[in-house]
Amino acid sequence: MSLFSKHSRSIPLNSLEKFMLAHESEHIAYNSQIVVEFKGDIQLELMRTAIDKAILEIPLLRSYIEETHFSFKRFYSTSADFNSHQVVELRDEVLDQDSIDQFCQKKFDLSKSPAFRFLIGKTQDQKNILLFNVHHTLCDAAGQFNLMEEIFRVMNGMEIRQEAKKDKVFRYRSLWKYMGIKWFLGHIYAQLRPLKKQRQYQMGSLIDHPEKTSRFVTSQTFQLTADQQEKMRTACRKTNISMTEHLTFKCFKALDSSLKSRGDFETPIMVYIPKTLRPLLKIRYSLQNILTTVWIVGKRQEIHDPKFMEKVKYIINSHKMDKAAKFIFGTLATCAFLKPSTLKNIFLKFDQNPHASSSSLLISAGRVPRSFVFPTGWTDINIWARGTMLKSPGVGVIFTGVAGAETITIEYLKYLVEKETISNFKNNLFTELFQDS
Numbered sequence: 164m165s166l167f168s169k170h171s172r173s174i175p176l177n178s179l180e181k182f183m184l185a186h187e188s189e190h191i192a193y194n195s196q197i198v199v200e201f202k203g204d205i206q207l208e209l210m211r212t213a214i215d216k217a218i219l220e221i222p223l224l225r226s227y228i229e230e231t232h233f234s235f236k237r238f239y240s241t242s243a244d245f246n247s248h249q250v251v252e253l254r255d256e257v258l259d260q261d262s263i264d265q266f267c268q269k270k271f272d273l274s275k276s277p278a279f280r281f282l283i284g285k286t287q288d289q290k291n292i293l294l295f296n297v298h299h300t301l302c303d304a305a306g307q308f309n310l311m312e313e314i315f316r317v318m319n320g321m322e323i324r325q326e327a328k329k330d331k332v333f334r335y336r337s338l339w340k341y342m343g344i345k346w347f348l349g350h351i352y353a354q355l356r357p358l359k360k361q362r363q364y365q366m367g368s369l370i371d372h373p374e375k376t377s378r379f380v381t382s383q384t385f386q387l388t389a390d391q392q393e394k395m396r397t398a399c400r401k402t403n404i405s406m407t408e409h410l411t412f413k414c415f416k417a418l419d420s421s422l423k424s425r426g427d428f429e430t431p432i433m434v435y436i437p438k439t440l441r442p443l444l445k446i447r448y449s450l451q452n453i454l455t456t457v458w459i460v461g462k463r464q465e466i467h468d469p470k471f472m473e474k475v476k477y478i479i480n481s482h483k484m485d486k487a488a489k490f491i492f493g494t495l496a497t498c499a500f501l502k503p504s505t506l507k508n509i510f511l512k513f514d515q516n517p518h519a520s521s522s523s524l525l526i527s528a529g530r531v532p533r534s535f536v537f538p539t540g541w542t543d544i545n546i547w548a549r550g551t552m553l554k555s556p557g558v559g560v561i562f563t564g565v566a567g568a569e570t571i572t573i574e575y576l577k578y579l580v581e582k583e584t585i586s587n588f589k590n591n592l593f594t595e596l597f598q599d600s
Contacts, residue, residue, distance in 0.1 A: 185506035213317035258284035354492035455487035525559035
């Protein structure tokens with residue numbers, strides 16, 4: 164008998180979350196991390212009390228997954244069977260890269276809650292470091308920041324927001340309410356089709372060892388200087404583009420240089436950029452996954468055309484609901500209907516194909532808003548983030564941070580990509596971003 168069988172309620176999964184559950188394997192863990200470095204008192208007992216309150220009041224934190232023959236299902240217990248002592252680990256030591264990687268990679272047992280955990284330690288320069296690790300089926304990055312902020316709010320004597328206490332979730336099938344039934348049915352007709360065999364096109368890749376099955380993620384984070392931050396802001400103002408567009412354009416050029424140093428002058432480059440649908444759907448607050456994906460392909464000669472930056476800007480800006488429909492109905496809809504065993508077999512074959520490099524780079528950019536609540540007494544705050552990496556693309560660039568303290572994190576698959584490859588790419592990227600014009 165299930166531990167939760169007497170007191171459980173349904174909290175539905177959307178098709179993106181079902182995709183992640185089906186794609187997760189022995190080697191792939193869909194974990195996502197926010198890392199906060201700060202000076203000041205950790206306030207451990209206050210933090211534990213705040214986490215206990217969040218566990219009691221936020222249903223999503225008490226959720227767990229059941230896999231049946233026909234579907235994945237998510238439930239939550241009406242009362243908590245765990246507390247903060249089981250999800251918060253304090254180490255009175257410096258957390259080196261291996262310690263961070265091991266903590267981030269450790270898989271969650273999704274058949275029972277919790278699907279989140281915290282690790283607290285010290286940085287090399289003796290600041291405190293807090294790692295907030297969640298399974299990606301709980302939330303996307305925006306939702307994860309919301310969850311963390313709820314805990315920080317309680318530490319400051321504030322209440323958890325009412326929206327977080329609801330068990331209502333975003334489901335792509337509900338788009339007809341936002342977009343209209345004609346739009347919804349029209350895009351189903353246009354996009355819904357059986358999941359085909361993965362296309363055998365090749366994109367430029369920094370993967371050195373495609374034959375390896377490991378998906379162990381590691382990362383390098385770089386705190387940007389005041390001069391570097393100002394150069395990025397100035398470049399965005401000068402060319403009238405967003406930080407995401409600016410970083411994407413520069414990543415194309417940096418990756419082109421890295422591929423050329425490997426003797427690859429022709430293979431096209433594809434980047435993919437997760438994009439939240441919250442603004443398009445006028446959803447002010449949500450903890451769940453509300454994402455689509457922007458794909459941009461650049462031919463190698465095209466990247467050096469002055470018009471290419473305008474192409475990047477146009478593709479990102481024009482990715483509205485009609486463009487998102489291809490991802491939602493053409494890719495995700497299948498995950499809503501096929502059996503878990505069927506999906507797992509399909510995705511396993513995709514992932515094990517050593518010749519498939521359908522994407523070159525993951526790019527994510529977004530600062531923490533100035534309104535974000537941090538615990539009183541925390542100062543000199545730095546934030547960075549990382550998450551799951553798949554064989555294709557195997558390398559990701561994440562820009563985030565708070566005002567005046569921004570970071571760039573390069574994450575990659577440790578046993579598939581050599582350190583020298585990442586060093587070369589980082590140098591090319593920083594040259595593109597910060598060279599004097």
